[in-house]
Every structure is written in C-alpha cells, then in structure tokens.
Amino acid sequence: MVQAAVTTLGFDADDTLWQNEQFFRYTEGRFLDLLTDFGDRATLSSRLFAVEKRNIPVYGFGIKGFVLSMMETALEVSDGRLDQSVISGILAMGREMLGHPVELLPEVRETLEALADRYPLVLITKGDLFDQERKLTASGLADLFHAVEIVSEKSASTYARVFAARGDGADKGLMVGNSLRSDILPALEAGAYAVHIPHDLTWTYEHVDETVEHPRLFIEQNIRKVVDVVEKINGNCA
Structure with a gap:
C-alpha cells in the first residue's frame, strides 16, 4: 500500500x-493623522516602518509591538515634544485593535x-x-x-x-x-x-x-x- x-x-x-492587516493599515492611518504637524504622511509612514523593523528582535510581531513602535516613532519625529493626548490616543488605538472582532x-x-x-x-x-x-x-x-x-x-x-x-x-x-x-x-x-x-x-x-x-x-x-x-x-x- x-x-x-x-x-x-x-x-x-x-x-x-x-482578516488582520486591514486593521493595522487603518490604525496606521489614524496614527499618521495625529502627527500631521511633524511631517508628510509618506515620510512618517516610512519612519514608522523603520522603527517596526528595528524593534522586531526586541518586541516580536503583533499589536503590542506595533503600539510601542508607534509611540517610539511619535517621540522621535517630535523630538519628545508630544501632547499627552497623542500618547493617550495611540494607547486607545492599541486597545481597540486588541478587542476587534475576528472576521x-x-x-x-x-x-x-x-x-x-x-x-x-x-x-x-x-x-x-x-x-x-x-x-x-x-x-x-x-x-x-x-x-x-x-x-x-x-x-x-x-x-x-x-x-x-x-x-x-x-x-x-x-x-x-x-x-x-x-x-x-x-x-x-x-x-x-x-x-x-x-x-x-x-x-x-x-x-x-x-x-x-x-x-x-x-x-x-x-x-x-x-x-x-x-x-x-x-x-x-x-
């Protein structure tokens, strides 16, 4: 046999x-909206991706690493001059992603x-x-x-x-x-x-x-x- x-x-x-990536893309768009005072969307998106790649060996893959990378990018592009509402907004977006229904x-x-x-x-x-x-x-x-x-x-x-x-x-x-x-x-x-x-x-x-x-x-x-x-x-x- x-x-x-x-x-x-x-x-x-x-x-x-x-579905997964669509939620990351949607959240990234909202993140870029928060940082319009610090650069154009294409440049900010590239900066975020560079930080994500740099952080993969440290945080691994997933939403929590993505949220930390968004916070790090925001601090970098603003030279640390962020309003508290931006950090709060990033954390809120992360919580939304972690509770999103599965499709x-x-x-x-x-x-x-x-x-x-x-x-x-x-x-x-x-x-x-x-x-x-x-x-x-x-x-x-x-x-x-x-x-x-x-x-x-x-x-x-x-x-x-x-x-x-x-x-x-x-x-x-x-x-x-x-x-x-x-x-x-x-x-x-x-x-x-x-x-x-x-x-x-x-x-x-x-x-x-x-x-x-x-x-x-x-x-x-x-x-x-x-x-x-x-x-x-x-x-x-x-």
Whole structure:
C-alpha cells in the first residue's frame, strides 16, 4: 500500500484564516493623522516602518509591538515634544485593535471542516501569544485543529520541528499561508509542500521581490483550492 505524500497540514492564521492587516493599515492611518504637524504622511509612514523593523528582535510581531513602535516613532519625529493626548490616543488605538472582532475570510470554515476529518490540521502562527489565542477562540475554529503552534519566528527549522512533532516530518507536511516570506519560503526550505494564497493587503516586511518557483509550491486564489491540491498530490502517489 502506497502511503500518502501529504499527511499533515499547517495553516497560517492572520490574513489566511481571518482578516488582520486591514486593521493595522487603518490604525496606521489614524496614527499618521495625529502627527500631521511633524511631517508628510509618506515620510512618517516610512519612519514608522523603520522603527517596526528595528524593534522586531526586541518586541516580536503583533499589536503590542506595533503600539510601542508607534509611540517610539511619535517621540522621535517630535523630538519628545508630544501632547499627552497623542500618547493617550495611540494607547486607545492599541486597545481597540486588541478587542476587534475576528472576521473570517471566505470559505475558511468549510475548507477546514472538509480537511479536518482526513488530516491533522496544525495552526502555525507568529505574534503575541495572548492576542493569537484570543483570535483563535473568537474565530470558532479551535476545535478543528489537532495542535496550535504560536512561534516567535517562522524559519525552516521552525517548520521542520513542528511537522516532526505534529506529523510525519516536513517532507510529508503542507503549509498554507499568505506570506511568501514567512509561510512559504521557509516551509519549502524545510522540505514541505506549500500553498500560497495571496491576500490583497500584505505588510511590507513580508514582501518578497523575486518570483518564486518550486516543484512543491502551489499558488491559489481561494483557500478552498487547498482541498484539490492535497487530493492531487496524494492522488499522484497512489
């Protein structure tokens, strides 16, 4: 009997299962409105992104790090001459983000339900532990996952470890996500299959300039296609 080529499925969370980046973009717009006295929007946005990148090794990914980066940027561009209302406004925006309802992307639930009966599903996401746990609970999807891995960074070693611990190894794993940089390239490097589902909004940090081609990479526009991809891969080895 020939074994299946794919036995374990990994799924990214933010902007793969539910909306995320749109809330960051909206909040950044409000943040820029607070700082109109200190520069034009394009320059201020670039300054914020530079601070975010600088702070990733310290704060990691997620809303709390974003809020701290907004505060740091505001202090930098104003030379510390900020009205208290600006700091209060930034903190209020962060609290709003942390309490925002979870909005599932189209056909996510149906797809996970179709796959969960046949394969172990593993949520593999980076970001703030409390916030990601909150969103997973609020999404109503938690019961569909065999395991949840909230990691500080997604690298080839991360995927190798997760697929070994939660499945039959990376070579029999498949990762689904919207970010080439975090979800796709390191999973492929680890030896897994990958399905890239682009999102309309992707954080600049996650952009990859070069075209990616790989025999284990599939590019789809709808998460529902993951069912077909897995059937195709496993059908080819039957």
